[in-house]
Amino acid sequence: MPDPATYRPAPGTIPVEPGVYRFRDPHGRVIYVGKAKSLRSRLNSYFADLSGLAPRTRQMVRTAAGVEWTVVNTEVEALQLEYNWIKEFDPRFNVRYRDDKSYPVLAVTLNEEYPRLMVYRGARRKGVRYFGPYSHAWAIRETLDLLTRVFPARTCSAGVFKRHRQIDRPCLLGYIEKCSAPCVGRVTAEEHRQIVEDFCDFLAGKTDRLIRDMEQQMNQAAESLDFERAARLRDNIGAMKRAMEKQAVVFGDGTDADVVAFADDDLEAAVQVFHVRGGRVRGQRGWIVEKSGEPGESGQEHLVEQFLTQFYGDQAELDGAADTSLTPVPRQVLVPCLPGNAEELETWLSQLRGSRVSVRVPQRGDKRALAETVRRNAQDALNQHKLKRAGDFTARSAALQSIQESLGLADAPLRIECIDISHVQGTDVVASLVVFEDGLPRKSDYRHYAIREAAGEGRSDDVGSIAEVTRRRFHRHLHDLQEPTELAAQDNIAADAAPPAKPRKFAYPPNLFVVDGGAPQVNAAQAVLDDLGIGDVAVIGLAKRLEEVWVPSEPDPLIMPRNSEGLYLLQRVRDEAHRFAITYHRSKRSKRMTASALDSIRGLGEHRRKALVTHFGSVARLKEASVEEITAVPGIGVATAKAVLEALGVPSDSGAPEPGIDEDQSRASG
Incomplete structure (x- = not known):
């Protein structure tokens, strides 16, 4: 592990102006991004007394091999640059407020000819409007069940819509008038879009106008003795009012605000946000994050600053994709405490919104009461997470330690990569590479390969394929190391220097390289590493039949205990590689077989x-x-x-x- 004294900048070389700095590890990866009013004061605090640093910050300083910085003119520029770099480099020691995918939202696909209402989980997309998030998917379905009586918009999938269009017959919802049946032409595309826009206006809070117009239509129908239509409108008004009652009124003055609260311990923090629009709670979100803890920063103030920067920066990028009643930034952000740069944060948020944004601490009344409710939610979320996390974290730590002891490794294998080969009688040969970090899958680093070379003489297809994939993976590693992504020569960047190159995911090797197979496969992978001159990667093979662990050049396998957490983790890694390879092989084979039908x-x-x-x-x-x-x-x-x-x-x-x-x-x- 690098000694911080080896890369500490020389005295007097760090500027006193505001700026943004980055720590890099020995492989050139950016592991932390921060900003400071005075770069010299902040960076010197990292090297003054390591024992006084927070545990996570101390680990970061000892993991790093160099630090570099960029000087900016104002703190607002520093906020923007810090956000951009965190988003680009995804540093492992920075807190990332990613959307919690466990919260469902109500999505309206306005980018389609016939927009659809649906329950959705996942990343936001352009041209789709979102409402929520909701605590449970059944809450969305209940809302849809009430409102499709009033706004009979399409809720079916593309396949169902196309099928009923072909048979020229509506589905059950069309028969019971909970869908306007655009699939059979009961309404035109323009009329259906108007229904959907009215639905969006209602959920966005424009309820009074819709109810007033509907009551006027009901009275006109009654005067015209069209009692059937009047009764239908009466029922629709009742359904709209019942849907409105499900959203609690918390502020009588129609306030638009986000109420943020935190609950934290020495290592982690729980964040809860209530989105209040028009005085009603429209949505709720929650995160559990690891604290980074910069030197000289109080916990709550630093958490507030990081959250406001990252969360609303991401929301501003979604402007036009998500529900405009919730994004990008509300008029007020209520927080438990004000950070030291509150004025700069307000200026930056106002630039994102395009109008004045205030960040303040609620002192009394309804806003203080709601802030306390949000804080209790955050505390409950942290308690539940700690109960659930304790077993998971302990098991992963035990698994990594078990692997280290069984294989005699110098360090725990924090990064494990595994490859697997898939084919049918030697045709459509493909390979997969999966990555586990800290015992958890890192799916953004997964790769798959189409095998190009024939197997070598005297070896099976799997052995030759294993050798090819190993060579391609580590040849890429060596190639990336030769690219100019290493630390700057003097561990800093001048203010007018060009921006750094984007980090390469495979510019650093794994601690443990696992192949699916026995002695021949392991020896083939080790031979490739020897040819490339790579000696700091441990290679093993995991045979499926008896779950034996094979080590290069050893005649007999290593037998790990059946109840070993380490063996269980290796099985998970191997099974994940097998699943990923099978998925890719099936897709490739399907394309080939379908294309052969044209032949x-x-x-x-x-x-x-x-x-x-x-x-x-x-x-x-x-x-x-x-x-x-x-x-x-x-x-x-x-x-x-x-x-x-x-x-x-x-x-x-x-x-x-x-x-x-x-x-x-x-x-x-x-």
Whole structure:
């Protein structure tokens, strides 16, 4: 582990101006990004007394191998640059307030011709409007059940919508009038979009106008003796009011604010946010994060600053994609305490919003009471997380220690990579590489490979494939090390220096490299590492039959106890690699088998097959096309188009060419 004294900048070389700094590890990875009013004061505090640092900060300083900085003009610029670098480099010692994917939202796909209402979890997308998040998915379904009586918008999937469009018959929701059935043309695309926009206006808080208009229509229907329509409107008004009652009124003055609260211990913090719009609680979010704890920063103030910077920076980037009633920034942000740079934060948030934003601590009344409620939620979330996390963290630590002791490693294998080969009798050979860090999968680093080389003489296909993948993976590692991503020569960057290159995920090796197989596979992987001159990576193989652990050049396997946490972790890694390889192999085989269906069509040569796939983008889209759409491809006639659909298992109901006109004549006339 590097000694901080070896990379400490020379006295007097650090500027006193405000700026943003980065710590890098020996492999050039950015592991921490911070900002400071005075770079000299802040950076010197990291090296003054390591025993006085927070545990996580002390670990970061000892992990780093260098520090560099960029000088800026104002603290607002420092806020923006810090946010950009944290988002770009994803440093392991920075707190990241990622969206909690366990909270469902109500999504409205405004980017489609016929927008759909649905329960959604996952990353936000442009052109989709979101409402929530809700605590439970059933709460969204209950809201939809009430409001689709009033706003009969489409809720079905694309496949269901297309199927009912083809059979020209609505689904059950269309028959019971909880869907306007745009699939069969009961309403036009413009009329359906208006229904959806009214639905969005209602959820965004524009309820009074909608209810007033509906009451006026009900009275007019009653005066016209259209009692059936009046009764239907009365029921719709009741459904809207019941949906409104489910959102508690917390502020009578129609306040728009986010109420933020924290509960923390020495290592972790729980964050809860209540989104209040129009005086009503419209959504709630929560995170559990590890504290970074910069020197000289009080815990709560630093947490508030980090949250406001990262959360609202991400929200501003989603402007236009998420619900505009919740994003990008509200008029008020109520926090438990004000950070030292509260004025700069207000200026930055106001720039994101485009109008004045106030950050303050509620002192009395309803806002103070709601802040206390949010704080209790945060404390409960932290307590539940600690109860759940204790067992998981202990098991992972025990597993890594067990592997270290069993294999005689110098350090615990914090990064484990595993490769697996998948094929069917030597065809469509593919490989997968999965990565586990701290005992947990890091899916952003997963890779898959299409095997290009034939197996070597005297070796099985798996052995040759293992050698090829190992060579490609570590050749990439060596190549990345030679690229100019290493530390700057004097461990700093001048204010006018060019921005650093984007970090490479594979510019550092794993602690443990696992192959799926026995002695031949392990020896093949080790031979490749020896050829490349890599000696700091431990290689083992895990055989499926008896779960034996094979070590290079050893005649007998290592048998780990069946109840060992280390063996269980290795099995998880191996099974994940197998799953990832099988998934890729199936997709590749499916494409090949589907493409082979086109090969069997008489009169369809290579150039026209390629033209079809290029025109539609994939064989799956080709299967969804009609005869008319296929004949739009140059060189494809009606008979060939029907033959293509029949070969793909899709019945064609389009009319045949006129009698007496063959395909070539039909194509020429078209």
